[in-house]
Amino acid sequence: xxxxxxxxxxxxxxxxxxxxxxxxxxxxxxxxxxxxxxxxxxxxxxxxxxxxxxxxxxxxxxxxxxxxxxxxxxxxxxxxxxxxxxxxxxxxxxxxxxxxxxxxxxxxxxxxxxxxxxxxxxxxxxxxxxxxxxxxxxxxxxxxxxxxxxxxxxxxxxxxxxxxxxxxxxxxxxxxxxxxxxxxxxxxxxxxxxxxxxxxxxxxxxxxxxxxxxxxxxxxxxxxxxxxxxxxxxxxxxxxxxxxxxxxxxxxxxxxxxxxxxxxxxxxxxxxxxxxxxxxxxxxxxxxxxxxxxxxxxxxxxxxxxxxxxxxxxxxxxxxxxx
Amino acid sequence: xxxxxxxxxxxxxxxxxxxxxxxxxxxxxxxxxxxxxxxxxxxxxxxxxxxxxxxxxxxxxxxxxxxxxxxxxxxxxxxxxxxxxxxxxxxxxxxxxxxxxxxxxxxxxxxxxxxxxxxxxxxxxxxxxxxxxxxxxxxxxxxxxxxxxxxxxxxxxxxxxxxxxxxxxxxxxxxxxxxxxxxxxxxxxxxxxxxxxxxxxxxxxxxxxxxxxxxxxxxxxxxxxxxxxxxxxxxxxxxxxxxxxxxxxxxxxxxxxxxxxxxxxxxxxxxxxxxxxxxxxxxxxxxxxxxxxxxxxxxxxxxxxxxxxxxxxxxxxxxxxxx
Numbered sequence: 178x179x180x181x182x183x184x185x186x187x188x189x190x191x192x193x194x195x196x197x198x199x200x201x202x203x204x205x206x207x208x209x210x211x212x213x214x215x216x217x218x219x220x221x222x223x224x225x226x227x228x229x230x231x232x233x234x235x236x237x238x239x240x241x242x243x244x245x246x247x248x249x250x251x252x253x254x255x256x257x258x259x260x261x262x263x264x265x266x267x268x269x270x271x272x273x274x275x276x277x278x279x280x281x282x283x284x285x286x287x288x289x290x291x292x293x294x295x296x297x298x299x300x301x302x303x304x305x306x307x308x309x310x311x312x313x314x315x316x317x318x319x320x321x322x323x324x325x326x327x328x329x330x331x332x333x334x335x336x337x338x339x340x341x342x343x344x345x346x347x348x349x350x351x352x353x354x355x356x357x358x359x360x361x362x363x364x365x366x367x368x369x370x371x372x373x374x375x376x377x378x379x380x381x382x383x384x385x386x387x388x389x390x391x392x393x394x395x396x397x398x399x400x401x402x403x404x405x406x407x408x409x410x411x412x413x414x415x416x417x418x419x420x421x422x423x424x425x426x427x428x429x430x431x432x433x434x435x436x437x438x439x440x441x442x443x444x445x446x447x448x449x450x451x452x453x454x455x456x457x458x459x460x461x462x463x464x465x466x467x468x469x470x471x472x473x474x475x476x477x478x479x480x481x482x483x484x485x486x487x488x489x490x491x492x493x494x495x496x497x498x499x500x
Numbered sequence: 501x502x503x504x505x506x507x508x509x510x511x512x513x514x515x516x517x518x519x520x521x522x523x524x525x526x527x528x529x530x531x532x533x534x535x536x537x538x539x540x541x542x543x544x545x546x547x548x549x550x551x552x553x554x555x556x557x558x559x560x561x562x563x564x565x566x567x568x569x570x571x572x573x574x575x576x577x578x579x580x581x582x583x584x585x586x587x588x589x590x591x592x593x594x595x596x597x598x599x600x601x602x603x604x605x606x607x608x609x610x611x612x613x614x615x616x617x618x619x620x621x622x623x624x625x626x627x628x629x630x631x632x633x634x635x636x637x638x639x640x641x642x643x644x645x646x647x648x649x650x651x652x653x654x655x656x657x658x659x660x661x662x663x664x665x666x667x668x669x670x671x672x673x674x675x676x677x678x679x680x681x682x683x684x685x686x687x688x689x690x691x692x693x694x695x696x697x698x699x700x701x702x703x704x705x706x707x708x709x710x711x712x713x714x715x716x717x718x719x720x721x722x723x724x725x726x727x728x729x730x731x732x733x734x735x736x737x738x739x740x741x742x743x744x745x746x747x748x749x750x751x752x753x754x755x756x757x758x759x760x761x762x763x764x765x766x767x768x769x770x771x772x773x774x775x776x777x778x779x780x781x782x783x784x785x786x787x788x789x790x791x792x793x794x795x796x797x798x799x800x801x802x803x804x805x806x807x808x809x810x811x812x813x814x815x816x817x818x819x820x821x822x823x
Binding site (some may be wrong): 226337341342343344347348349350353355356359360365366367369373374376378381384388389391401423424426428449450 | 682
């Protein structure tokens, strides 16, 4: 409670704010950024929302998205308060890090277990399903009006981070917050339309191509899929793909390998019920949550695949031996 | 409110109950049946849950499912109260209709707009997303304990009828009820696991094969997929497949053609926002709703495809001309 009060005290007294979120932004990142940004703007503050990359096309329908500025377009502006939303570390905000670091005070609002407490004030709630849930609580406690636009952003944040209320992180509080946001005017059908009915033909073809790479290990408990550089040329949205591997009966760990232009392989992990993939990702210098984590590994695609699958098998064997 | 009180008065005074739901049962049907049945049993009533068919395999994980009896296994028992859950008409309960009709009093609990008010007491709430939502309200008002088992059934009912909170029927009340059910001990991960993580490798391969048949008409407003007899041999669960076609940007009408062994082609239609596919299906002797309908057509797969797509294009052109 004290942390919230510290933040609210600051929000009442300071006038200039810069807000940002993590690179490769998802719905929780953009939704939380826009919700808090709009709330500050609505209450007469000088608030600038920045991002290291353009807002992903799939989230440009969100109210206020057009107000997010690219870091590179920013002049030599100074801000009293810098706010990082949904960022485990300052560097996760990409180029925005430099701007934030020049602020007098940094507020860190995040729900990831691997958060590095990099702010002067750290509101880190690992039991929250989405940073959007925390922002909603903050706004309500602070007496900010949750307008329909703000509600649409926060509702999108919760929907995307809970996989439409399917993931393990779904709690009674997610539901109560969503009920409240619908009553505040969150536009359910607009959100559903933009999140789930705006798929490009290319992305559907991409899905088919990626599904065709699906493999299972010998005991059927690890399933993985691979996106090679060639595939990415056609399309680059791999969000949700890993869930197809996870949906298989008997699978405990699902892994998605993505070959980046940089020569790195981005590895995403999901687990169903007992393997802590945060640990698995940490072994390769990454992190995340118990059931969803990721890392990046330099190397050749095939070699990285083998390395990671071998390590996953070790973890699985260890966990099963311990039971 | 009066209807609920009438029902509660009956539930307090009567001792013997028979409960049933509709044929081709879904999660709301089975979940509502089990929840109310278990609540009555827990309060010392003589309650028998019956169904015209075995409980579908995908819902046998629900607590109490093993207590549902087949109508044909029922002896010449008489009940004071018969309760139909999620049934638009008495005949929708299949063979169970005869058993219900012998009860002194029939209670009809349903949320479908086409409900025929066939009961002595009719609790019909068309704004409810699921019958399970109504049963929850009834139990709370009646002071019944919502045990974890009952909560799991009701939560499943809401999840399945709202498409995991994606459909248009999702309301603040769905969310509030779900929050309450989680707090009562609904087993979120068990439900998710059984509903969404029990996919067979064959069904995923089937998905890939069907997606590869995806075609679009010239203006991109009609998308269709085709399941030939050869494909069905591998796997026969086409549930939800049509939504992939519907999810495409710009598509208004999605169509799924399925070649049956009988020489007939089963045609399913979905529309996004303005084409009444019920009319389209009716043209071929079928029917359904405005946004989801179907029909069966005798003939050669390719010919039926062309015929139906031409007709769909006509409807689209007509609707657009009328605007």
